[in-house]
Amino acid sequence: MRKPFICGNWKMNKNVDEAEKMINNLKAKVKDVDNVEMGICSTALCLTTVKEAAQGSELVTGAENIYWKDSGAYTGEISAKMLAASDIEYTIVGHSERREIFGESDYEVNKKVLSALAHGVKPIICVGETLEERKAEQIEAKVNFQVDSALAGLTEAEVADLVIAYEPIWAIGTGETASAEEANRVIGIIRENIRKEYPEAADKVRIQYGGSVKPHNVEEIMAQPEIDGALVGGASLEAESFSEIILKTAKIYK
Numbered sequence: 277m278r279k280p281f282i283c284g285n286w287k288m289n290k291n292v293d294e295a296e297k298m299i300n301n302l303k304a305k306v307k308d309v310d311n312v313e314m315g316i317c318s319t320a321l322c323l324t325t326v327k328e329a330a331q332g333s334e335l336v337t338g339a340e341n342i343y344w345k346d347s348g349a350y351t352g353e354i355s356a357k358m359l360a361a362s363d364i365e366y367t368i369v370g371h372s373e374r375r376e377i378f379g380e381s382d383y384e385v386n387k388k389v390l391s392a393l394a395h396g397v398k399p400i401i402c403v404g405e406t407l408e409e410r411k412a413e414q415i416e417a418k419v420n421f422q423v424d425s426a427l428a429g430l431t432e433a434e435v436a437d438l439v440i441a442y443e444p445i446w447a448i449g450t451g452e453t454a455s456a457e458e459a460n461r462v463i464g465i466i467r468e469n470i471r472k473e474y475p476e477a478a479d480k481v482r483i484q485y486g487g488s489v490k491p492h493n494v495e496e497i498m499a500q501p502e503i504d505g506a507l508v509g510g511a512s513l514e515a516e517s518f519s520e521i522i523l524k525t526a527k528i529y530k
């Protein structure tokens with residue numbers, strides 16, 4: 277069985293003090309959880325604070341973005357090589373906010389995925405459709421194209437170990453969620469598409485749902501067979517709500 281992965285994405289929130297306090301609070305609340313992988317992705321500024329505060333717990337740490345070069349004259353960027361040197365386990369790649377606000381392309385997402393893997397950092401690859409694409413019945417074409425592009429050049433073993441986050445763009449930060457069944461359906465489509473090229477990896481790759489996951493809706497989302505966890509924005513900012521999401525998931529998987 278795939279181990280569910282509940283991961284917070286703090287986005288551009290929290291200073292160093294706030295990050296440390298939150299992790300200390302969260303640690304205590306989830307200390308008995310052993311059947312759910314738990315993580316926080318923070319800004320580059322807070323990464324080492326989160327990592328240090330998480331010591332002695334099962335919490336893993338991730339960045340929200342990387343550049344694909346190892347080092348050099350790329351003002352403002354951080355690399356997978358730097359993350360690896362600080363034992364940061366994950367990085368989000370291709371979040372829709374990066375794609376939409378910062379113009380990140382599928383080509384760049386693939387370069388970032390390859391760079392992360394080259395340094396032993398696990399990518400969490402985000403895909404998802406806009407409302408217009410959903411209305412035009414282009415969900416399948418959009419997400420499969422994004423996944424195929426992101427996975428270009430990967431080995432079967434690398435795909436098996438990946439995390440993909442299906443985040444319909446219209447559900448992010450809006451309070452709207454895809455129904456649990458609909459999220460399950462699209463995630464199933466993504467998995468079957470992966471199976472065409474990676475038959476062994478398809479049942480191993482973890483595919484999360486993201487978009488307004490909250491304590492009140494996490495149970496029905498996590499009860500779906502294809503959904504292997506959640507990438508949580510707003511509700512990951514407070515230890516209370518994020519731990520509730522983790523604890524409810526842990527109960528379902530018991």
Ligand SMILES: O=C(CO)COP(=O)(O)O
Nearest residue numbers: 285448449487488509510
């Ligand atoms: O974008 C998201 C996680 O990456 C989802 O954000 P919200 O949970 O705030 O909708």
